[in-house]
Amino acid sequence: MSWLFIADLHLHEEAPALTGAFLSLLEQAQSFERLYILGDLFESWVGDDDDSSWLAPIQSGLKHYVTQGRQLYLQQGNRDFLMGQDFAASISAQLLPEEHVVVLPSGNTALLMHGDSLCTDDVDYQNFRLKVRDPAWQAGILSHPLEQRRMLAHMLRLQSQQANAQKSYDIMDVNADAVTKVMKRNHVHTLIHGHTHRPMVHHESSGHRWVLGDWRDDGTQVLVADAQGLELKTWSATGTPL
Numbered sequence: 455m456s457w458l459f460i461a462d463l464h465l466h467e468e469a470p471a472l473t474g475a476f477l478s479l480l481e482q483a484q485s486f487e488r489l490y491i492l493g494d495l496f497e498s499w500v501g502d503d504d505d506s507s508w509l510a511p512i513q514s515g516l517k518h519y520v521t522q523g524r525q526l527y528l529q530q531g532n533r534d535f536l537m538g539q540d541f542a543a544s545i546s547a548q549l550l551p552e553e554h555v556v557v558l559p560s561g562n563t564a565l566l567m568h569g570d571s572l573c574t575d576d577v578d579y580q581n582f583r584l585k586v587r588d589p590a591w592q593a594g595i596l597s598h599p600l601e602q603r604r605m606l607a608h609m610l611r612l613q614s615q616q617a618n619a620q621k622s623y624d625i626m627d628v629n630a631d632a633v634t635k636v637m638k639r640n641h642v643h644t645l646i647h648g649h650t651h652r653p654m655v656h657h658e659s660s661g662h663r664w665v666l667g668d669w670r671d672d673g674t675q676v677l678v679a680d681a682q683g684l685e686l687k688t689w690s691a692t693g694t695p696l
Contacts, residue, residue, distance in 0.1 A: 455487050455559045455680065455681065456485070456486050456487065456559060456678060456679065456680040457486055457487060457488040457489070457490065457558070457559060457678070457679040457680075458483055458486040458488070458489050458490070458676060458677070458678060458679075458696070459490045459492060459566075459646055459664075459666060459676065459677040459678075459679065460479070460489070460490070460491055460492070460666060460674065460676050460677075461491065461492040461493050461494060461531070461568065461569075461647070461648025461649070461666040461667075461668075462493070462494045462531070462648045462649065462651060462666065462667070462668035462669060462674075463476055463491070463494065463495050463496070463668075463669045463674075464494055464496070464497040464533065464668065464669060465495060465496050465497060465512060466496065466497035466498070467506065467508045469497075469671070470508075471671040472669060472670075472671055473508070473511065473512060474671075474691070475669065475670075475671055475672065475673060475691035476512070476515070476669070477511060477512070477515045478691045479676075479689065479691070479696070480515045480516065480518070480519050482695055482696045483519060483524075483696065484519070484522055484524070485696070486524065486678075486696075487524055487525065488524065488525045488526075488527065489519060489524065489525070489526050489527070490527045490529075490566060491526075491527070491528050491529070492529045492531075492566055492567065492568055492569075492646065492647060492648045492666060493529045493530055493531025493532070493533075493534070493568030493569070493570075493648055493649065494531030494532065494533045494534060494568065494648065494649070495528065495531070495534055495537070496533060496534045496537075497533055497611065498533055498534065498607035498608075498610070498611060499533070499534035499535070499536045499537045499541075499607075500536065500600060500603035500604050500606075500607050501536055501538075501595075501596050501600070501603060502536075502537070502538045502539075502540035502541040502544075503540075503600065504600065505600070513544060513545055516545040516547065517544075517545045517546060520545065520546040520547065521546070525548070526545065526546065526547040526548070527547060527548050527549075527550050528542055528547050528548070528549050528550065529549075529550045529551075529552070529554070529566065529567070529568050530549075530552070530568065531568045531570070531648070531649065532568065532570040532579075532583065532649065535586055535587060535592075536592060536595070536596065537549070550566065552567065552568070552571065553565060553566075553567055553636065553640060554566045554567075555640050555641075555642060558644070558679045558684070559679055559680050559681050560679070560680070560681055560682065560683050560684075562643070562644055562683075563641075563642050563643075563644065564642060564644035564645065564646050565636065565637060565640045565642045565644065565645045565646070566646050566647070567636070567645065567646075567647040568647060568648055568649050569628060569647030569648050569649030569650060569665075570583060570649045571583070571632075571636075572628035572629060572632045572633055572636065572647070572649075573625075573626060573627065573628055573629065573632075573649070573650070574629040574631075574632045575624070575625045575627075575629050576621065576625050576626055578617065579617075579626075626650070627650055627652070628647075628650060628663075630658070633645065633658055633660065633663060634658065634659065634660045637658075637660040637661055638660060642661065643660065643661030643662065644661055644662050644663075644664070644684075645658075645661065645662070645663045645664070646663075646664045646666070646677060646684075647663070647664075647665060647666070648665070648666040648668070650665060651667070651668035652665055653665050653666055653667035653674075653675035653686060654686070655684075655686065662684075664677055664684055664686065667686075671691070672690055672691055672692055673688065673689045673690035673691050673692075673694065674688075674689060675687065675688055675689070676689050676696070678696070
């Protein structure tokens with residue numbers, strides 16, 4: 455039994471090559487019993503009622519993965535926090551909570567997160583996160599017509615890019631105390647997350663923290679879990695198979 459973990463694809467309409475790489479990975483992922491996408495599958499998500507035509511092949515690819523007898527799990531990220539149960543149901547996936555503990559094929563337990571909530575030194579972002587994760591705020595946004603939501607998503611992306619350009623490298627990384635607290639609270643010694651775009655394994659005082667890679671047109675770093683343990687692997691859409 456083997457599982458595959460990915461995150462931070464940031465798929466969007468203006469990046470067809472990125473979508474193509476993801477669809478290529480889905481074809482190769484048939485050998486994995488489970489696929490976990492730990493947030494930011496999309497660069498933005500304006501609601502489960504989005505009818506944009508570029509989404510169709512992505513939804514079809516994900517649904518095909520499941521219909522072959524595999525299991526698909528999604529977490530919301532800081533870009534696609536409006537992703538809901540309707541979208542998950544449309545591709546026969548399970549939408550996971552913000553913190554989710556699994557028993558890995560090796561028998562060890564691990565905590566799965568997107569990872570943005572661990573970046574507690576970035577106070578401005580955490581305040582923004584608190585607002586957009588509020589159910590009342592989300593209900594208000596989703597009550598607007600699709601086109602207005604698309605305009606808002608575009609504006610938020612620009613604001614985020616401008617804000618991040620002014621921040622230091624360290625302030626946007628996870629906070630060590632936040633990592634320790636969340637691992638202790640969930641009684642685990644393994645944490646798997648994305649968000650920071652800094653793929654590697656960190657040996658923390660509380661255990662091991664595995665960080666997934668963000669995506670480029672030609673590939674990414676993925677995490678494979680099997681009976682022997684965990685392994686970060688570089689995957690290329692043009693040559694390196696899973």
